[in-house]
Amino acid sequence: MNFSLQHPVPPVDQVGVEARAAFFTKRSLKNDAKRAGLRLAVSMMDLTTLEGADTKGKVSQLCRKARQPMPARYGCPPCGAVCVYPNLVAHAVKELEGSGIPVASVATGFPSGQYPLELRLADTRHAVGEGASEIDMVVSRGAFLEGDFVRVFDEIAAVKEACGEAHLKVIFETGELQTYDHVRFVSQLAIEAGADFIKTSTGKVAPAATLAVTLVMVETVRDYFLATGRRIGVKPAGGIRTAKEALQYLVMVKETAGDDWLTPDLFRFGASSLLLDVEMQIARMEEGRYQNAEYFAKG
Amino acid sequence: MFWNEMKGKKTTPDLTFAAALDYAPSPETFPVTLKKRYELFIDGKFVAPKTGKYFASVNPATGKRHTLIAEAGKADLDAAVKSARRAFEKTWGPMAPSERGKYLFRIARLLQEKARELAVLETMDGGKPIRESRDFDLPLVAAHFFHHAGWADKLDYAFPGRKPAPIGVTAQVIPWNFPLLMAAWKIAPALACGNTVVLKPAETTSVTALHLAEIFQEAGLPPGAVNIITGAGETGTALVAHPGIDKVAFTGSTEVGKRIAAAVAGTKKRLTLELGGKAANLVFADAPLDEAVEGVINGIYFNQGHVCCAGSRLLVQEAIHDEFIARLGRRLRTLRVGDPLDKNTDVGAINSKEQLGRITSLIGSGIEEGAELHESSCALPGEGYWCRPCFFTGVTPAHRIAREEIFGPVLSVMTFRTPSEAVQKANDTCYGLSAGIWTDKGSRIFKIASQLKAGVIWANTYNQFDPASPFGGYKESGFGREGGRQGLAAYVKPG
Numbered sequence: 001m002n003f004s005l006q007h008p009v010p011p012v013d014q015v016g017v018e019a020r021a022a023f024f025t026k027r028s029l030k031n032d033a034k035r036a037g038l039r040l041a042v043s044m045m046d047l048t049t050l051e052g053a054d055t056k057g058k059v060s061q062l063c064r065k066a067r068q069p070m071p072a073r074y075g076c077p078p079c080g081a082v083c084v085y086p087n088l089v090a091h092a093v094k095e096l097e098g099s100g101i102p103v104a105s106v107a108t109g110f111p112s113g114q115y116p117l118e119l120r121l122a123d124t125r126h127a128v129g130e131g132a133s134e135i136d137m138v139v140s141r142g143a144f145l146e147g148d149f150v151r152v153f154d155e156i157a158a159v160k161e162a163c164g165e166a167h168l169k170v171i172f173e174t175g176e177l178q179t180y181d182h183v184r185f186v187s188q189l190a191i192e193a194g195a196d197f198i199k200t201s202t203g204k205v206a207p208a209a210t211l212a213v214t215l216v217m218v219e220t221v222r223d224y225f226l227a228t229g230r231r232i233g234v235k236p237a238g239g240i241r242t243a244k245e246a247l248q249y250l251v252m253v254k255e256t257a258g259d260d261w262l263t264p265d266l267f268r269f270g271a272s273s274l275l276l277d278v279e280m281q282i283a284r285m286e287e288g289r290y291q292n293a294e295y296f297a298k299g
Numbered sequence: 300m301f302w303n304e305m306k307g308k309k310t311t312p313d314l315t316f317a318a319a320l321d322y323a324p325s326p327e328t329f330p331v332t333l334k335k336r337y338e339l340f341i342d343g344k345f346v347a348p349k350t351g352k353y354f355a356s357v358n359p360a361t362g363k364r365h366t367l368i369a370e371a372g373k374a375d376l377d378a379a380v381k382s383a384r385r386a387f388e389k390t391w392g393p394m395a396p397s398e399r400g401k402y403l404f405r406i407a408r409l410l411q412e413k414a415r416e417l418a419v420l421e422t423m424d425g426g427k428p429i430r431e432s433r434d435f436d437l438p439l440v441a442a443h444f445f446h447h448a449g450w451a452d453k454l455d456y457a458f459p460g461r462k463p464a465p466i467g468v469t470a471q472v473i474p475w476n477f478p479l480l481m482a483a484w485k486i487a488p489a490l491a492c493g494n495t496v497v498l499k500p501a502e503t504t505s506v507t508a509l510h511l512a513e514i515f516q517e518a519g520l521p522p523g524a525v526n527i528i529t530g531a532g533e534t535g536t537a538l539v540a541h542p543g544i545d546k547v548a549f550t551g552s553t554e555v556g557k558r559i560a561a562a563v564a565g566t567k568k569r570l571t572l573e574l575g576g577k578a579a580n581l582v583f584a585d586a587p588l589d590e591a592v593e594g595v596i597n598g599i600y601f602n603q604g605h606v607c608c609a610g611s612r613l614l615v616q617e618a619i620h621d622e623f624i625a626r627l628g629r630r631l632r633t634l635r636v637g638d639p640l641d642k643n644t645d646v647g648a649i650n651s652k653e654q655l656g657r658i659t660s661l662i663g664s665g666i667e668e669g670a671e672l673h674e675s676s677c678a679l680p681g682e683g684y685w686c687r688p689c690f691f692t693g694v695t696p697a698h699r700i701a702r703e704e705i706f707g708p709v710l711s712v713m714t715f716r717t718p719s720e721a722v723q724k725a726n727d728t729c730y731g732l733s734a735g736i737w738t739d740k741g742s743r744i745f746k747i748a749s750q751l752k753a754g755v756i757w758a759n760t761y762n763q764f765d766p767a768s769p770f771g772g773y774k775e776s777g778f779g780r781e782g783g784r785q786g787l788a789a790y791v792k793p794g
Contacts, residue, residue: 010589011585011586012590013587013759015760016587016589016759016760017590019593026434026642028322028325028642029320030322030323030324031323033321036320037320040320222314225312225314226313228312255316255633259318259319260314260315
């Protein structure tokens, strides 16, 4: 390994980090804490559709949902962002006009990243040109696993430059990197290359986000902040389906990086089906009983 | 090393652990009823003490009396020992081992069924967080009965060619830090091997042992197989000295352990002792830092530090001392201290006023001897017995807080430069119960572990227990083992 970071990383013990992640699932959020947590989770949600079958109609539905997830009486905030493929960015921007909700676009040859760098940069510039204010790029896992960290670093730096004003989220696809040591290292590498956010997964590979993988990433941004004063965001994506899980992530963030990270500016959920369960829990808290799932719009 | 570049660099950024997403109170609401008073359990029945006396049992989280416990006298003791002798000779001793196993399995299942209720009682009576009594104590209590139920008819395989036979009537005296778990560690192997028991719980935590007695009744355990007598230290002393006893098993302080050893010297009584500790947690510069911090936190603040194998001395390699202490300090700020029945509580109440006094006085000695105190800033409840989790830096091996067992949430931090210095400092104690090693290097784990004089050594983890794994100490931490085949050895003799 001939690559050295400005802030090298300590090793991660698999058993220990998984035990620590499991600890957060033991926390019990009740009443006001739960109410606040559920609404915070909605405000952090990158409502996502990333299918070959996506159409303008599908994106319109999603944008409508993001603007107002629930009837006004529930006091539920809008979602954090809408995340789509580059082809649908312009349409999403139009649909979200005036809402203040940013449009995020996956780019750089999502989800594999196995394309020449020029094409990946062009992909990025195109998405930004269409109006995306957040770019979710994928790192070259192949290069990382080959040990070519310089290439991974340089690619992220180049994409950051191509983003211009847009925020850069760097997707690791932790399910392909497999070890926590890899996750800790690539997190540090991406941050130093210019990432504004680090993100677990594309949602196309299992396992996607886990509490333990996200914990390692939150610990990295915490340590980077303590060393430099600069705050980086974290986005677990894929596989988070229930309100209960979302609250466990918030507990983990609160107890690891502290209050400052409990904002959509620094923590996001990448999810397509999570919102429905969170809505049902919010309604249950307000009405005092579970509602029929059919009362909630699915799209 | 990794963190060299950060040394000496003043990092002003800090984390905030305050009001965001503040957890609302989340008390465990499972309904339990404490009896107005608890009687002795002799010969399968709950009986009033012949002394006619009862003493108060206090909920340490409120400091208020919550029930009364019978005080056993000489006549009660005689009755309990006599009943145990009768059961050993007539029912439990001669019973086919496979039948004994069935009773133990039944007890284990009943423990699982009543786990929530017992966890709440354990927390109310002893002050430990409900998360620990629910997720640690009770599952392990049941596991010990299940494990030893399986051994009951397989002792010939544990001691091949030695025709293991039970010893007779055992006197078991247990401490207040894990009341039910210590009862299980003692009773399960004794019964599995065909012995009968007279158990004396600690004065401050008798309640759950007597609920365990109800489970024995429900399981139909033959009268006298287990007797439970309650009282203060003198009751324990009288039990140990009773001529009708064949074996003494004690878990508790080294001071009392020495007195017991003296009392049984010259008798034919067998003895096992599980006593105090002053365990070292060794953190090397290449350790997984975040996980090591968790291990150190868990090692010392688990059960308010009322743990004989607590990692109460942190030995950290000098190169990472400042970095590690900074991490430890931040983590200390997130510990939640308070109502033990709240499901989000990490550190509960100190078990008794007396113990709080002992801890406070040792903290005072640390300050007096020049060590630097780092305390959690958390608010403490107004009533009851509480101690802020804390650690001392600048501790040297000569400090009292580096030598004496504090048995509270107080950690003493020292440094080492080389592996040999680490080993020397870790072994520089009269105790030898447990130790922890934190390093990413597997070969170092084995090398260091072989040089540490401690009965249990954890690597990159701490406080892991299993009924199949023997537990016990070197030096003044006692002798004999509990758990596993080695633990059975204390309850059999060659037939």
